[in-house]
Amino acid sequence: MKLPFLTFLFLLCTGLLAQETYLVTINVDDAETREPLSYVSLQVLGTGEGGITDETGRWNIRLLKGGYTFVASFIGYGNDTLSVTIDEPQTLNIRLISASATLSTVTVTTNDARDRLERPLMGVERLNIKQIEALPLALGEVDVFKGLQLISGVSSAGEASNGLSVRGGTIDQNLLLLDGAPLFTPTHLFGLFSIFTPDAVGSVNLYRANIPARYGGRLASVVNVQTRSPNTRNFKLQGGIGLVSSRLAVEAPLTRDGRLQVLAAGRFGFNDFLFGLVERLRNTKSRFADGSLKLRYLANDKNIFTFSGFYSKDFYQIDLLNSFGGIVATSNQYDYKTLNGTMDWLRVINDRTSFLTKVISANHNPRILFPQEASDAVIEYGSGISYNAVEASLDYRSASGHHLSGGAQLVRYDLQPGQLDPGGSPAISFTELPAEQALELTFFAEDEWTVGEALTLSAGLRYTRFSQIGPGTLRSYEPGEELLEETLVGTTEVGAGTPLTTYDGFEPRLGLSLKLTDRLRFKAAYAVTRQYLQNIYNSTTPLPTSRWLLSNQHVVPQQANLFTAGFYQLLGDKGLEFSLEGYYRKIDNLLEYKPGADFFLDPTVETDVLQGQGQAYGFELGMTKTAGAVTSSVNYTYARVRNRVKGDNFNTTVNRGEWYNGYFDQPHTFNGTLGWDDGKTHRVGFNLVVQSNRPFTEPNGVIELDGNVVPLFLERNNARLPLYHRLDFSWTIHNPHMKKSRWVGDWTFTAYNIYGHRNAYNIYYLPRLGSGDEEVFLDSPLASYKLTIFGAPIVSLSYSFKFE
Template identity: 30%
Template sequence: MPRLYSTLILVFGLFFTTSAQQKFTISGKITDQRSNETLISVNIIFPQLSTGTVTNEYGFYSITLPEGNYTMQISYLGYATITKTIELNKDLLLDIQLTEETESLDEVVIKEDVERINIKKPQMSVNSLAISTIKQMPVVLGEVDVIKSITLLPGVTNAGEGSSGFNVRGGAADQNLILLDEATIFNSSHLFGFFSVFNPDAIKDIKLYKGGIPAKYGGRVSSVLDIYQKEGNSKEFHANGGIGLVSSRLLVEGPLKKDQGSFLFGGRSSYAHLFLPLFDLDNVAYFYDLNTKLSYSLNNNNSIYLSGYFGRDVFEISDSFENSYGNSVLNFRWNHLFSDKLFSNLSLIYSEYDYDLKLNFVEFDWESGIRNFNVKYDLKHYISNNFKLEYGLNSIYLKFNPGEIIPTTEDSGINPFKLIDKYAFENAVYIDAEHKLTDKFAVSYGVRFSTFHRLGQDELYIYEDDNAVVFNEDQQIYQSATPIDTLNFRRSEVISSFSNIEPRFGMAYQLNETSSLKASYNRMSQYLHLLSNTNSPTPLDVWTPSGKYIKPQLLDQVAIGYFKTFKDNLFSLEVESFLKKIKNRIDYIDGANLIANNAIEQVILNGRARAYGLEVLFRKNEGKFQGWLAYT
């Protein structure tokens, strides 16, 4: 018997070794030939095997195939498709450069296989927009706008007239996670919503996840808008700009060290305030923003990035009123390649949003804001052509300034007053798998485990039966409860803790070469809430954390869809139906006071929300005339 076991182990070992020897890995980066800019979501296809892969957020790809000779097709929107013949008898490091296609007004030819890959993948409810496409769309006052462009997609609507906020599948504007180079943007608008904060000249890639959201994303219950900035031209110095009706812009990029490092600086500023004195108006109204990025490749396995965004809006009416608000983000990232199958990214992120209002006629200044410090570590493991893993962790420290009144003169009749600062920790670990089970059936499955700890503050009100809001039976309305006690906490003490398991699942069944059925489910939690008296975001809105009386929002969403391409991907059709339910959706009692309220829990209700719908997206992908029709 021992000899039999030894023989079986030896045979299995020989089989495994032989199988392993027959497969090799092709990996590398794909970049723009002119600027050396890494390209996101490039398609790498092997027609003989009807398989392929795409580059990640840093232009890296990896695929493992059996030994043999292959034709390799590389295609990307707006770039010339190239074909390579390779002999795969060992692991290959293959960096590829693509050449941008020459576009003219009379003909734009785009050669890609995006739709065919989309048919096979379990990912659904995600839309990608090329910045070149956005720049061809109709604009408001000559300004290209990223946020307004995505509202042309199915399931996405404006948060309000003139607002750059957006709602996804019946959700609220604060339920969207907006990321710029992985850093959170808390307010995406300039000029109180007429324009977004994203300079199109500095943007490289845009993805909107409406459902089936991967486990690496969390913290919001409606959608994820993931935007990446350009890295800059590492080959030569380059500058471009433009003058619009509302603002002017300038972008400068060039090498820190040729083919190894680059810089990018992009700025925008409005100039309407320069003309106001011509009309004897002693007013000021302008915005500005600055995009920055430094990129450097240390060697083949290590790259570092330092990126930032700084934006501000300023309004002044004579000498009586001054208002300013804006975002600031800074992000340091380190890419490390452990092997040709294991890619990692470490991010250290700072995000801030602050609001300032000066009322000089009553001589006081109102300030509020939110800050977070985020550490993220993400890994992607290309185990085989049929199985990929993504896993990682992140930890966020948050500080909330609900508001502070500061007298601006010694003679002011206003007393200084500060709402209690709030602090919290939000942590998460996740794992996500994409598994091709057969030629026709693929699944993705994962889980995110999140925790939230509301940290101590100077004082916390206590209510009878822990109800900060009570229902008045006689008047049939909700009213604020009266505190019965007060507790004091140190900064390091935990007031409340929450934890949630957030499963994610997706599947795709290929009906034939041109069509498939897909389904997805995801649960998500949101621990931050935007307090607002309006349907659309305004600068005066205040973020507040979950706690003893304000519970985290929890989402459950399911979606099913039918996907089809026609005439060699000339046309494509996506039809999706979804149902989403949200627990603990924020609502307010009648007459709620949200400004300078030290007991905000007394006006907040934890409600429920439900949304369901049908979305249709029909695209024409190639030729002189391109575009899409969307119906929701």
């Protein structure tokens, strides 16, 4: 009996040993930054096998043929599972999402086409810094805004604008957030590019349809930029040198156990020498700096503390404009800075529940300096806005398919509308406008519910109570009369903390995703938004020093109702996506201005403000290929913006009370991008932009005043600038030596506006100069002149490096 038994045992062991095993390599990285995550815990369910990733984010295991489920978990990140069939050696990738990012909003969690197809979100776009770096950009600067402007429905006022227009909205109708703190002047260098420190940017989320309920206070969109979290056990250094700016970033652990980590990044630009190359701009000056700091402390497996800080400083001088607000100077010098800070405490209660507390501070302080001729006196005009908030929110994922979130936020606004310091000039008196204050209390709740395989819903509700508080002044005007200084009948002083005016209301947010086929989805969304804070200015794009205004007794909050619907389809297995989305936004209490409005040191701005109706509508058609060595995207947008202001008399009515084109009415836009990446050394990209240009106001005629011929403007936005178009190119050579090294360098060559088209930024009217560039206007002594920002190709070369 012993021999048969031993023979059977031998054969069994031989069979088991003969079973082939396969090497499985798992790479784990951060979903936003694509940085490898070291020391991540991995388990193979049902086997008892497990381990942790090494310093490069890699783990190896040998497994028999069969089906397996891997679970990855890491403090500060949500758990992730991956189910696969192993029948050959494989390399698998797991991308973990930061727990704070998961909690902060219902958002697109990956760039996977399938994920975007199935989520009940519309009008959501997500970019990471690697995508933005691949774009050919002006002056070689890595720029968040220029990346967003290649998305359908997003445009700028021109090549030197101070922000974005999203689906026809004005620039101040976008909520711009950096780690939860708002930004009030988001650009450098006369508005040429955004202020976000490139080496610190982790991800960019744009919401322009069913905006998550936790966000509010703007009508058109939310741009939420997150700095990347330091996730390294080693010292890292990266930066770059370019024509416009140089930058440097450091990332390192601050404690031996790696629980406290830091990311510090800065950028500095000194561009006076560039303007000196152009005779007309010889006395123009510009310099800027920005910096980001992020500290992350993993106290234990349940508590994570994060501090984010941001600082930005700009100075530029223009001597082509030497008069402002009636003050004559040798030049205008603009000097403004931003200082923001955010503190987060993430409490992970269990695998399904987490709690986040945030303290936010944002401060913006702009100045204009007026040096006086033949004198040491410098007149200074300054203003400021301060935003301080505390927020608490809870996030819960149920086993039944619900993702619930909710919380509350309290915000205090402090505005200094304007102060004029004579700076030693005897011709100017000290002037200071009264400060303005407000409190905003918000409650919000949201649920994303997977009803079944074919239907996913999202429903949110936001309630806000806004109060302008004292000390302040209530002004009363004659009933039924136009608001003018002449109709002001009395004022009432209100003490500190006492409400002057209060507004409140509910803002529902709804979303739906319906599966029609395995690759085709229908989505629809509805959102109500209100805006209590306005940027008022009397030009197309605001200056950094333009005035902010709280809703008050006479300026009612703007309100929008947005309806969106569309189809989304995956085509084949090559990462090809198709989308068709339509929208309609109706605006009440739209902010407009009387002709010739001037808000400089004006204590009664309501006398120059008008409010009316607005509507924006259109559709967006897009196709994107994201897989393979060649990637591309093509999108076409048809978009209209119409406004109507119908007052009681001529002064309070615009264009006879009829509908007229809004400032960002740009009916046709085509964007196309094409990229090639060999996966080793070379990356080449093109982008083409063709767009209907924005409206402008053309004179209806001319009149003679005191012997001078001046243009007569009777209608607003009654003409349109010529068609805008340009082609850009970029070529990046990664690690030219093609050797593995701790130091890796990239060279990037960019050409912006390759064929040098002279796109019109504006058209203005002056007496004919006889230069040959003008067009005669109505057989009068006036001529129209076209202002161009980039009338020739802009070529640049930059060098970027990483050291680890």
